[in-house]
Amino acid sequence: MKNILVTGGAGFLGSNLCRKLLAQGHTVTAVDNLYTGRKDNIKELLDHPRFAFFEHDISEPFFVKADEIYHAACPASPPHYQKSPVSTLRTCVIGMMNLLELADKNHARILQFSTSEVYGEPLVHPQTELYRGNVNPIGIRACYDEGKRCAETLCFDYYREYGTKIKVIRIFNTYGPYMHAQDGRVVSNFIIQALQNKDITVYGDGGQTRSFCYVDDLIDGIIRMMESGEDFTGPVNLGNPSEFTVMQLAQKVIALTDSKSNIIHLPLPSDDPTQRKPDIALAVKELGWEPKIDLETGLLATIRYFSKELSHGGI
């Protein structure tokens, strides 16, 4: 059993990952500055004998003993990462350097949570890992997109220059329990709006597409990547290739919640990608991984989670 560090361990993906690693018998240390992470996401883990939590901002150096590092720390939803773009960049770049140094000191593997945002407004569809992207470097999404691109560069430069044991995954839109209710993400917004019979806010005409992966599938892919052969650094796309328009998602959520909500249209935020769908051939080949949970099944589980949160006054 290993000593594992999860940065962003109180966030949506981080907390789901901590639960899974503990269930596998590992010792887990979670670090989070609680900017978007929430202690509530890990409250039942705090007393676990193999779990430790430290509130810390990864843009400041720190030391923890670890055999493996899952580096998830970074605000990931547009409203949150745009609230303080400079701090988002600091987290992406300085935070990444701190974590790579930490990996080196520990001779640990480090798995970087990169993102489909590195492809920007893609001109290739679906996106393969060879596509170099189409990012507006001065737009409002750039602090995250370019920050994550620079973090990938750092990973590969540490790998080439110092032999750091890196692995890089590019995560496409993921949803499920422990999403932040005020994150402004499309799945959480639509479900909460539908459960409260409030207007469903579709940005633009709703014709833009995303491909939604249920969190359990993603966590499975992430752990497979960490456990893959040392030579396989990635980057590898992890996501569900089933593509839906935002309007289709709105209609599905209304139907599954039996909601009386109406759909309204609000302005499309700038630089909002028109379409996004992963090509996962590399993950299938190298990791033997593909998602198993369809959108309806995943949405129903997520609806159950948010209904419970609403009834406990957690939202």
Ligand code: UDP
């Ligand atoms: N979106 C929407 N209504 C919302 C929130 C988001 O129509 O209440 C749209 C958003 O403009 C984007 C898509 O849904 O086209 C996915 O947005 P999200 O923030 O979840 O993820 P990202 O844009 O980072 O893929």
